Amino acid sequence: MNVAPxxxxxxxxxxxxxxxxxxxxxxxxxxxxxxxxxxxxxGLNGAGKTTLFKMLSGLITxxxxxxxxxxxxxxxxxxxxxxxxxxxxxxxxxxxxTGREFIRLMVRLMGYDGTEVVARAERALELVHLAxxxxxxxxxxxxxxxxxxxxxxxxxxxxxxxxxxxxLNGMDPVSRREIVALVQRLGDEGRCVVVSSHILPEIETMxxxxxxxxxxxxxxxxxxxxxxxxxxDRPTIVALTSTEARRLASxxxxxxxxxxxxxxxxxxxxxxxxxxxxxxxELPGWLxxxxxxxxxxxxxxxxxQAVFDYLVGG
Amino acid sequence: MNVAxxxxxxxxxxxxxxxxGLAVSAFWIxxxxxxxxxxRRRILSVGLLMLLPVVLAVAWRLLDRxxxxxxxxxxxxxxxxxxxxxxxxxxxxxxxxxxIGESADEGTIIYYWTRPLRREAIYLGRLVAxxxxxxxxxxxxxxxxxxxMTVGNFGxxxxxxxxxxxxxxxxxxxxxxxxxxxxxxxxxGLKKPMLPAILFAFGWESIGGNAPLRLQxxxxxxxxxxxxxxxxxxxGSMPNLLQELKVMLLHExxxxxxxxxxxLLAVAAVAFVLGCWLLRRKEIFR
Numbered sequence: 001m002n003v004a005p006x007x008x009x010x011x012x013x014x015x016x017x018x019x020x021x022x023x024x025x026x027x028x029x030x031x032x033x034x035x036x037x038x039x040x041x042x043g044l045n046g047a048g049k050t051t052l053f054k055m056l057s058g059l060i061t062x063x064x065x066x067x068x069x070x071x072x073x074x075x076x077x078x079x080x081x082x083x084x085x086x087x088x089x090x091x092x093x094x095x096x097x098t099g100r101e102f103i104r105l106m107v108r109l110m111g112y113d114g115t116e117v118v119a120r121a122e123r124a125l126e127l128v129h130l131a132x133x134x135x136x137x138x139x140x141x142x143x144x145x146x147x148x149x150x151x152x153x154x155x156x157x158x159x160x161x162x163x164x165x166x167x168l169n170g171m172d173p174v175s176r177r178e179i180v181a182l183v184q185r186l187g188d189e190g191r192c193v194v195v196s197s198h199i200l201p202e203i204e205t206m207x208x209x210x211x212x213x214x215x216x217x218x219x220x221x222x223x224x225x226x227x228x229x230x231x232x233d234r235p236t237i238v239a240l241t242s243t244e245a246r247r248l249a250s251x252x253x254x255x256x257x258x259x260x261x262x263x264x265x266x267x268x269x270x271x272x273x274x275x276x277x278x279x280x281x282e283l284p285g286w287l288x289x290x291x292x293x294x295x296x297x298x299x300x301x302x303x304x305q306a307v308f309d310y311l312v313g314g
Numbered sequence: 315m316n317v318a319x320x321x322x323x324x325x326x327x328x329x330x331x332x333x334x335g336l337a338v339s340a341f342w343i344x345x346x347x348x349x350x351x352x353x354r355r356r357i358l359s360v361g362l363l364m365l366l367p368v369v370l371a372v373a374w375r376l377l378d379r380x381x382x383x384x385x386x387x388x389x390x391x392x393x394x395x396x397x398x399x400x401x402x403x404x405x406x407x408x409x410x411x412x413x414i415g416e417s418a419d420e421g422t423i424i425y426y427w428t429r430p431l432r433r434e435a436i437y438l439g440r441l442v443a444x445x446x447x448x449x450x451x452x453x454x455x456x457x458x459x460x461x462x463m464t465v466g467n468f469g470x471x472x473x474x475x476x477x478x479x480x481x482x483x484x485x486x487x488x489x490x491x492x493x494x495x496x497x498x499x500x501x502x503g504l505k506k507p508m509l510p511a512i513l514f515a516f517g518w519e520s521i522g523g524n525a526p527l528r529l530q531x532x533x534x535x536x537x538x539x540x541x542x543x544x545x546x547x548x549x550g551s552m553p554n555l556l557q558e559l560k561v562m563l564l565h566e567x568x569x570x571x572x573x574x575x576x577x578l579l580a581v582a583a584v585a586f587v588l589g590c591w592l593l594r595r596k597e598i599f600r
Contacts, residue, residue, distance in 0.1 A: 059427065060597040072331070079331040079430045086428040092421030094346070096353050105346055109429040111334050153425065 009035040011192040012056060012161055017065035019051050026051040028216040029065070034194065038187035040203035040210040041196040042308060048216040050165075053196045057086050057163040069161060082110060085159035087150045089166040089196075095139030099130055099149045102138060106153040124156035129178055143170030151179065155186075162186055162193045168202050180205045200305050212311055219311050227307055234310055235259075236276035239268040241296040248292050257282060270300070333432045343426060343439025344446070351409060351447045360408045364401060364455035367392050371462040385463055385470040386478055390542070392459060393482035398538045401455065402489040403515040405448045410497025411507050413444035414593060418502075424598055433594045441498045441586065448490045456483050485541045488578065492534055495582040499589035502596065534581060537574035 010033035019027045027048040043049030054060045055067055058074035058081070066073055074080050094102055103121040112120060125131045128148040133141065138149060147170055154162060164183065168176050183206045186193050197203050203210065210227070212220040220227045242248045249269045253261045257279050260272040273279040287294055333339075351357070374388050414437060417423040426436045460479060464471055493515070500514070501507045523535040530536040569577075 054597075054599070057428070059424070060599070077331060078432060079333040081428055081430040082331060084428060086424070088421065088424050090421035090424065092424070094350065094422060094425075096350060097346075105342065106425060106429070108342055109334065109339060109426065109431060111430060 011035055011070060012194070013068045014052070014056060014062075015065050015068065017052070017055055017062040017067060019048075019055060019060065019063050025216050027055065027062075027213070030213070030218040031065075032211055032218060032221055034192050034211075036187070036190040036192055037209060038183055038193040038195060038207035040207050041194055041213070042200065042203060042210050043198070043213040045198065047214050049196060049198070049213050052213055053163065053165060053194070056194060057084065059086075082157065083160040085154035085157065085162040087154040087162070087164045087167055089169065091143070091146060093138045093146055093149065096137065098135050098137055099125065099141070099145075099152075100134040102149060103134075103152050103156055107156045110157040112157070120156045120158075124152040127155060127182065128152045129175075144172050144175045147171055148175065148179075151182075160191060162191055164193065164195045166197055167195060168197070168199070183207075200308055204305075212308065214311065220307075224307055227311075234276050235272065235274045236279070237300040238271050238273070238279070239264065239296075239298045239300050240271065240294050241266075241268050241298075242292065242294045244293060245269050247290075248294070251286060251290050251292060255282075255286065268298075331430075333430045334435065336432055336435045336438070339429075339431045339435040340439040340442065343431075343436060344442040347413075347440050347443035348446050351412075351443055354412075356408055357447070357451070360405055361451060361454075363404060364451050365458070367396050367401065367455055368458045368462055370396065371459045375462060375467070386475055388463070389475070389478055389482060393486060394539060394542050397452070397456075397482075397486045398489055398535060398542065399520070402452060402486055402493055402538075403519065405451050406490055406493030406497050407511055407515055409444040409448045410494035411501035411511055413440045413494070413498040413501060414589070415501030415504075415507060418596065418598065421598075427598055434590045437498075437502070437586070437590045437593045441495060441589065444498060445491050445494045448494045449487050452486055452490050453483070456486065482542060485538055488541070488575075489534070489538045492538075492578050492582045492585075495585040495589070496534070499585040499592065502589045503592040531569065531577075534578065537569075537578050540568050540574040541571055541578075543568065 012034045014030055014032050017027060017030050018025065030052060041049055041053055043052075051060070055062050058067070058078075061075050067075075069080050069083060072080055074084070094105075097105070100121060103124055104117050107117045107120045107124075122131070125134045128151045130145060130148045130152060133145060138146065141149065147167065151164070151167060154164070167179055167183065171179060180202075183193060183195065187207065195203060195206055204224075208224045209222065210220070210224060211218065212227075240248060245263055245267055249261045249263055252258045252269065252271050257273050257275055258271050259274055262270050264270050271279075283297075286292070370392060371388070374383060414423070417426075417440065423436070496514075497507075497511055500511050504510060519533050519535045523530055523533040523539070
């Protein structure tokens with residue numbers, strides 16, 4: 001299901017891309033267009049998320065279709081990598097270099113020289129709060145610091161498009177907060193940031209915009225809430241705050257559209273339905289007919305996990 | 315700290331969306347790859363192995379006090395049989411195979427891959443670094459062997475001996491360059507390149523290199539030996555004697571030095587082009 005139209009400002013496009021390995025189809029006919037802002041790439045293990053991510057970032061070639069950055073093919077026009085920052089999931093680094101040497105090399109290989117290399121490297125190290133440890137060998141870094149130095153090399157040249165593969169892996173809570181804030185800022189600044197993660201709450205802290213892939217197919221693309229709203233006859237859980245909770249619960253329990261009712265620890269009536277759209281359409285009529293007072297209605301599962309579980313049948 | 319606006323991405327010094335210059339990028343990759351390769355643990359084991367000719371030279375100093383084996387003969391045999399047939403292949407195998415393959419397996423190649431670099435520049439930089447490390451080890455061994463032979467025995471240093479030594483060094487180093495280029499391509503193309511590379515180095519090169527008629531011309535070792543033979547024609551070393559025997563019995567006229575040099579150069583060039591092509595097709599899954 002594709003709920004969001006391709007943004008007019010699309011920076012990164014995948015046009016009917018497929019990738020197969022022998023007889024196994026990893027990604028099947030995916031089309032998407034990403035513009036400025038942070039987009040989370042989601043999928044279960046084996047869903048094709050990593051393959052799609054690597055195709056988008058130019059590490060592997062689609063068996064069919066093409067990936068375009070500003071209308072050009074990244075795999076063919078490698079000069080476009082100036083516009084791209086890539087933070088890999090793999091922990092492999094040049095362990096024998098210091099963090100500073102590594103970042104300087106990476107900046108130099110982006111085409112900068114002299115003082116610009118030094119300035120950009122320092123700025124990137126400060127950006128990820130690694131300046132103090134920059135003269136230590138990367139081999140002596142903790143997992144979180146390794147993650148940060150990978151982030152720094154991805155950002156040092158001010159890329160327009162940033163690919164982050166599991167960027168919060170191994171980070172302590174403080175570092176996580178810093179990196180989440182940094183990612184949000186990158187998106188706010190107008191960069192196209194693609195974050196791949198299998199940890200949904202991580203993605204949710206960074207963005208509400210997702211691309212969901214399942215069994216090699218693009219299942220959904222857009223804002224979490226929009227996706228949720230676009231799912232007709234979806235199940236949902238609704239909490240209703242009422243001064244007459246017991247009467248309300250009793251009334252709802254007898255309705256065909258309601259699968260279950262309970263009163264939670266806050267005294268709210270929690271109703272479960274398999275047909276959210278119909279439920280919301282009928283609810284005002286039920287309340288009016290029985291003069292049931294309701295102060296607040298809240299959807300409890302309007303989050304990424306719920307959308308994800310529903311879409312992939314989890 | 316604010317990150318610069320994305321519109322400015324790479325638009326100042328870095329300029330445009332063209333890839334970086336081949337020479338500049340290959341230089342930096344070679345510079346850092348060299349530093350990486352000399353830190354590999356295998357440099358110790360290969361370095362120790364490279365002491366074999368030095369040990370043979372020590373044995374010569376200790377055991378041949380009556381001068382039954384002239385220094386030129388020892389040098390020609392060391393060059394033709396020990397270095398060309400064994401040492402050069404071993405050192406090239408150790409650093410050539412891993413030049414690209416290991417970096418791709420480990421995942422560090424991704425950092426070169428995601429820069430505006432031509433694949434040729436990445437390949438060239440890594441290859442040159444591997445060739446430099448292999449050449450350095452071989453050169454170290456050659457210098458050590460020379461010192462063992464000559465220190466306190468300065469009488470052996472004649473003009474002929476020096477010419478022989480220098481030409482042997484050049485041929486051996488050239489051999490290391492050619493073999494490393496071949497193994498780098500093998501390591502780029504194959505997921506498990508070790509066995510095929512060993513079969514090539516010690517199977518095909520040994521058997522084919524000694525095969526009769528023109529079959530041997532299809533081996534690298536033949537052309538290296540031919541270069542050596544022409545520079546050590548009067549030493550009476552074992553490879554030279556075999557060569558003379560073939561000329562006499564089979565009426566095989568060996569190709570000229572220039573021919574062998576060009577063949578080896580062509581082999582290295584073809585291996586380079588093949589390696590670049592394989593790298594362009596390579597996909598990074600780590």
